Amino acid sequence: MTVQVIRRIDDAVEFVPDAGEVGARGGGLSVTIRHLRKWFGQNQVLRGIDLHIRSGEFVAIVGRSGCGKSTLLRLLLGLERPSDGEFHFGDGGVAQAAHTGAVRIMFQEPRLLPWASVLANVEVGLGKERSSPDARERALATLREVGLVERRDHWPLVLSGGQKQRVALARALVSRPQLLAFDEPLGSLDALTRISMQRLIERVWIGQKFTAIMVTHDVAEAVTLADRVLMIEDGEIALDQRIDLPRPRERGSPEVAALEGRILRELFRNAGPVEDA
Amino acid sequence: MIDMRTNFVLAMSARSRTLAQWALPVGIIAAWEALSLAGVIPLRILPAPTAVVAAGWKLTMSGALPRNMWVSFWRAIVGFAIGGGIGFALGLANGLSRRSDLIFDSTLQMIRNIPHLALIPLVILWFGIDEGAKVFLVALGVFFPIYINTQHGIRTVDPQLVEMGRTYGMSPATLFWRVILPGALPSIFVGLRYALGIMWLTLIVAETISASSGIGYMAMQAREFLLVDVVVLSILIYALLGKVADSTARLLERWCLAWHPAFQPAGEVKT
Numbered sequence: 001m002t003v004q005v006i007r008r009i010d011d012a013v014e015f016v017p018d019a020g021e022v023g024a025r026g027g028g029l030s031v032t033i034r035h036l037r038k039w040f041g042q043n044q045v046l047r048g049i050d051l052h053i054r055s056g057e058f059v060a061i062v063g064r065s066g067c068g069k070s071t072l073l074r075l076l077l078g079l080e081r082p083s084d085g086e087f088h089f090g091d092g093g094v095a096q097a098a099h100t101g102a103v104r105i106m107f108q109e110p111r112l113l114p115w116a117s118v119l120a121n122v123e124v125g126l127g128k129e130r131s132s133p134d135a136r137e138r139a140l141a142t143l144r145e146v147g148l149v150e151r152r153d154h155w156p157l158v159l160s161g162g163q164k165q166r167v168a169l170a171r172a173l174v175s176r177p178q179l180l181a182f183d184e185p186l187g188s189l190d191a192l193t194r195i196s197m198q199r200l201i202e203r204v205w206i207g208q209k210f211t212a213i214m215v216t217h218d219v220a221e222a223v224t225l226a227d228r229v230l231m232i233e234d235g236e237i238a239l240d241q242r243i244d245l246p247r248p249r250e251r252g253s254p255e256v257a258a259l260e261g262r263i264l265r266e267l268f269r270n271a272g273p274v275e276d277a
Numbered sequence: 278m279i280d281m282r283t284n285f286v287l288a289m290s291a292r293s294r295t296l297a298q299w300a301l302p303v304g305i306i307a308a309w310e311a312l313s314l315a316g317v318i319p320l321r322i323l324p325a326p327t328a329v330v331a332a333g334w335k336l337t338m339s340g341a342l343p344r345n346m347w348v349s350f351w352r353a354i355v356g357f358a359i360g361g362g363i364g365f366a367l368g369l370a371n372g373l374s375r376r377s378d379l380i381f382d383s384t385l386q387m388i389r390n391i392p393h394l395a396l397i398p399l400v401i402l403w404f405g406i407d408e409g410a411k412v413f414l415v416a417l418g419v420f421f422p423i424y425i426n427t428q429h430g431i432r433t434v435d436p437q438l439v440e441m442g443r444t445y446g447m448s449p450a451t452l453f454w455r456v457i458l459p460g461a462l463p464s465i466f467v468g469l470r471y472a473l474g475i476m477w478l479t480l481i482v483a484e485t486i487s488a489s490s491g492i493g494y495m496a497m498q499a500r501e502f503l504l505v506d507v508v509v510l511s512i513l514i515y516a517l518l519g520k521v522a523d524s525t526a527r528l529l530e531r532w533c534l535a536w537h538p539a540f541q542p543a544g545e546v547k548t
Contacts, residue, residue, distance in 0.1 A: 077444055101446065111441040115459040115536040124455070127446035155536045171445075 028056035028211035029102065029178040031076065035085035038071055038235075045071045047235035048085070055090075058205060058212040060222035062263065063232040069215045072232070073181050076213070077105050089179065101127045101175030106185040110164035112156040118167050119143065119152040125171035142174040143167075145204065162193035166200070173204060180205075182214035186221070195251070198225060202248065219267070223259045224249050231266060239266050324506040329513065332506035341495070346514065349480060349491040352408065353518075356415025357476050364420040364472075365465075368427025372461070373453075378428075385424065393417045394482055406487040411480065418479040419472035426468025430461030463537060466530045473522045481515055492518075 031053040038046040045068040053059050061069045074080045076087060089103070104125065112121045122139040123130050143149045146166040156164055165185060172180055182201070186194045202225055205212050216222050222229045223243055231239035241263060245255050289297070306326050312318045313325035320328070336342035367385070371378040393414060404410035434457050442456045484493025492511050499507035534540055 079440065079444060105444055107437070107441065109437060111437050113438065113456065113459070115462075115534075116455075124442075124445055124447075155541075157536065157538060157541065 027178060028054075028209055029089045030055040031087060031089055031179065031211065031213075033076075033085070033087040036072070036075065036082055036087060037084040038068070038075060038080065039083045045235055046075075049232075049235075049237060051230070051237065053211060053213065056209045056211055058225060058227045059214070059230060060226035060228070061213065061215045061230045061232060062217070062219055062222050062267070063238075064267065065217075067232045068235045069232045070183055073105070073183055073213065073215050076179075077103060077181060101125070101129065102177055103179045103181070104172040104175060104177040105181040105183060106165075106168055106172045108184045108187055110156070110161075110168040112164060112167055112171075114156055116156075117153050118148065118156065118159070121156060121167055122170045122174050125174040127175060129175070139170075139174055142170045145173065146170045146200065160193075162189055162197060165189065165197060169197075169201070169204070173208070176208065177210055179211045179213070182212065182216075184216055185214075187217065194221075199248070201225065206247075219260050219263050220251065220256070223256050223263070224251055229259075229263060231263060233267075239263065321503075321505060324509060328506045329509050332504070333510050336495075336507070336510070342510075342514075345490060345492050345495045346518075349484065349493070350518070352411045352484075352491065353415060353476050353480050353522075356412040356480075357419050357472070359412065360416030360419040361423045361469075361472060363416075364423035364468075365427050368424045368465075368468075369431060371424075372428040372431025373457070382428075385421075389421050389425075394479065397483065397486060401487050406489060410487060411483045411491075414483045415476055415479050418475040422468045422471040422475060423465075424468075426464045426471070427461065430464030430468075431457060433464065434460035462533055466526070466534065470523060470526045470530075473526055474519070477515060477519045477522070 031051070033049050033051040036046055036049040037044065049072060061072065063069045071080065075082050112118075113124065116124070119136070119139055122143055123135055125142075126132070126135050126138065129135060140149060140152065143152055146169055148163060148166055148170070151159065151163065151167075156167065159167065168185070186197050189197060198221060201212075214222070214225065219229075226243055229239070229241045229243060230237055231241075241259070243259060245259075249256055309318070309323075310326050313320070313323070313328075318325075324332075333342065367381060371382055396417070397414070400410045400413055404413060438456050438460065439452065442452045447455065480491075481493050484491040485497055488494040488497075492514055496508050496511035499505075499511070531540055
């Protein structure tokens, strides 16, 4: 058991930080959201979101189940249509950003194609550029970044949960996105794998300077990773907390714990009786 | 209990496993031969295995057996290609498009409830005892398993994977070839193997009732002349052809679904 754990942490640490040399794009997209509203039938999920996310910023969105945080992410990715309001990326409107590979998402589940090898799954992330001559090289380089290059010819089936999510991360990174959205991607991982994945994500983000938006249930995770933590409650932004602690941040350090406590108190303040999230 | 069973089988070498699989059939045939030689089984009821082999050899030499086998094989393949092709196409269309499903599906489900062999009198009126009759019946028989399983396979492709494909900018064609079709393949193979069984069944019945060539015809003619050995030979050949078709399908399945949990070497699957 102990041996297994040590190996797993090593896996994530060994990766070569040559980020910034793979591919051409890079840099972050800013996001501007104005009066964004969303109804599902009679149910208003988002009640007017106004938000500006700077280029290269790491924003974490927390909130209880059903507060609308995942909906916000799905709207930005074009998976849902806004009922009212608007948003744009960068200076103008990168309308179909997902199709150019500039905006990518990592889902809660790995969502790998079980019938494609690990490498082919990463190549999916290249989108239309999959047929370009350097596609394989780029996919391999990205797989090396997440420390799974030796698994390139395996089926996803034989990977562990954490390895699957690392392949999913490679798939999201391979097109060198300018905005990367995370929809609770670490929710189903065990605590240790989770911490090594957080470190990996932070390192890649520092290397590639994309804008990151992470929806999470875990306030500690939000405080450890983000420049800014947003709390959404009843479809509105209830808290916008800047986190200015130096990186890498120590989990459980007094500063992190203080901020975590403050956000948690805020979360429960308007909640009344505490519900299970 | 189950563990003990698995361990027992795993502990055997590949060679002794093959031996174990063949021990029973070989034993039965040996017993059959011995009982025939001893006169316990009357030859009118069941000829000895050696007599069946001899009949097979004689018919192969005269060219009757290869000719009839070829005719049956051809009918099976053509009927399968036509019925399976249409079934696959409609299964795809109705799996992918709600509109197509609305127009075709309920009609097809109504037709499905007619046992296709019940149509034999009508088919003889339409086609006589020509090739058309047999090919038509086989095609009709294989159509439904292929259709239903293709449609079901397409419908039940993991919607999360489809959403992933869309957000990663896949065009509808790419989405179909990379996500939907591979996802539907396990179900399509179930339909394929089921259809192969129906294919032989239909052919046997059709050739026995109305034909002037083919294995079934050979069996019926032999019955008229009380050639029990040829009758038994025909039955065995049907069994052999059925086994060959099923093994081919299995091989194809193993090759196309190498990624599937069911085809992984023991102990490699993580949950």
